[in-house]
Amino acid sequence: MKFTPALASLLVALVSSGSATAWFRVACTGPLVQERVDPIISPISNPSNHVHTVHGASNFACNSTYDTLRASQCTSCLVKQDLSNYWFPRLYFQDPKTKLFEPVSNGGLLVYYQNRGDGDVRNGGKGLKAFPPGFKMLSGNPRARSKKYPEGEGSQGELRERAIQWSCLRYPSNAGYDGHGFPTSDCEAGFNARIHMPACWDGVNVDSPDHMSHTAYLSGLDNGSCPPTHPVYLMKLFYEITWDVHAFASRWNPSTDKWPFVYATGDPTGYSWHGDFQNGWDTTALQNAIDKCNNPNDQTNNGVTEACSYLTVQQASVADTCRTNPVVNEPIDGTLSKLPGCNPIQPGPGDATLYSSSNCPF
Ligand SMILES: *[C@@H]1O[C@H](CO)[C@@H](O)[C@H](O)[C@H]1NC(C)=O
Numbered sequence: 540m541k542f543t544p545a546l547a548s549l550l551v552a553l554v555s556s557g558s559a560t561a562w563f564r565v566a567c568t569g570p571l572v573q574e575r576v577d578p579i580i581s582p583i584s585n586p587s588n589h590v591h592t593v594h595g596a597s598n599f600a601c602n603s604t605y606d607t608l609r610a611s612q613c614t615s616c617l618v619k620q621d622l623s624n625y626w627f628p629r630l631y632f633q634d635p636k637t638k639l640f641e642p643v644s645n646g647g648l649l650v651y652y653q654n655r656g657d658g659d660v661r662n663g664g665k666g667l668k669a670f671p672p673g674f675k676m677l678s679g680n681p682r683a684r685s686k687k688y689p690e691g692e693g694s695q696g697e698l699r700e701r702a703i704q705w706s707c708l709r710y711p712s713n714a715g716y717d718g719h720g721f722p723t724s725d726c727e728a729g730f731n732a733r734i735h736m737p738a739c740w741d742g743v744n745v746d747s748p749d750h751m752s753h754t755a756y757l758s759g760l761d762n763g764s765c766p767p768t769h770p771v772y773l774m775k776l777f778y779e780i781t782w783d784v785h786a787f788a789s790r791w792n793p794s795t796d797k798w799p800f801v802y803a804t805g806d807p808t809g810y811s812w813h814g815d816f817q818n819g820w821d822t823t824a825l826q827n828a829i830d831k832c833n834n835p836n837d838q839t840n841n842g843v844t845e846a847c848s849y850l851t852v853q854q855a856s857v858a859d860t861c862r863t864n865p866v867v868n869e870p871i872d873g874t875l876s877k878l879p880g881c882n883p884i885q886p887g888p889g890d891a892t893l894y895s896s897s898n899c900p901f
């Protein structure tokens with residue numbers, strides 16, 4: 540599936556319905572690179588546990604910093620002031636007959652920047668804060684293989700589970716369905732996987748030992764309040780990726796086979812879906828976009844990024860030329876007998892073990 544603006548606009552409609560506050564979108568084209576590198580979980584050294592699809596600034600590296608990202612030559616995303624990186628695990632098809640793995644393509648990444656929560660001025664708050672230099676965060680849990688909390692219970696652990704969502708898009712459009720884990724059918728119009736990021740910050744630490752505890756989710760995930768421990772309201776990020784699972788529809792039978800897709804984490808359940816963010820923004824531009832492009836009377840209310848004069852939107856064809864060469868030398872494409880890193884399939888329901896194999900003989 541190639542990056543398609545038409546698909547992107549369809550999904551906007553889906554996400555914007557019911558939203559009464561402003562937002563803009565950072566659309567990302569083909570990936571910058573795909574490999575086992577992770578500057579948050581495995582900083583300093585390669586390889587990391589599983590293959591990621593990486594978008595954004597060209598200076599992505601296991602040891603990237605705010606300053607190195609700011610010095611990037613290009614970004615594979617469309618907003619030029621944003622030299623951040625966004626990454627998530629890659630999806631593979633596992634042939635039910637041969638058990639071999641093949642990568643699944645997607646239509647690019649959409650990152651929604653949403654003015655949400657009680658801190659937003661339009662909800663009576665004092666305003667949202669731009670991500671500070673050096674800020675990193677993640678959402679979801681690569682070890683998870685099942686749902687542990689009752690839906691809607693509201694603790695931070697439950698919000699973290701609820702933050703990971705998907706829609707199986709089908710024809711006709713009302714035949715699609717949402718759920719937890721993975722679907723069970725083909726998704727003719729794509730498997731739309733989503734991630735809500737935490738939008739509350741402790742105001743002090745740009746990272747933490749578990750890479751999560753410096754952040755927290757809004758009480759309603761998409762709205763509501765920040766806990767007293769994390770009083771600083773941030774712009775809320777929402778990731779959306781549509782995987783072209785339909786390309787494999789002729790190779791499995793939904794009535795006799797299990798859903799034949801696995802995340803690069805070795806996850807056949809879908810619960811390990813997660814996303815990462817490393818800030819590379821021009822702080823002034825982001826703060827201006829947050830404060831001044833939050834207007835009910837113009838197109839910034841409808842997510843039109845071009846309507847925000849503090850942001851420069853580059854053409855998709857230009858962004859799509861921004862690529863870097865992988866530094867981890869191993870096969871990740873074609874037909875593979877093992878997932879990169881030799882990640883074993885771990886179906887749970889208990890948490891998976893994260894193996895780190897730097898010498899994985901294929
Ligand atoms: C990251 O590692 C590379 C390769 O070892 C090195 O050249 C570069 O200086 C390092 N960057 C930082 C910011 O430490």
Ligand SMILES: *[C@@H]1O[C@H](CO)[C@@H](O)[C@H](O)[C@H]1NC(C)=O
Nearest residue numbers: 557758759760761762763764
């Ligand atoms: C958040 O949104 C949900 C769903 O629209 C709504 O039921 C709830 O009342 C909202 N909560 C707050 C605190 O605004």
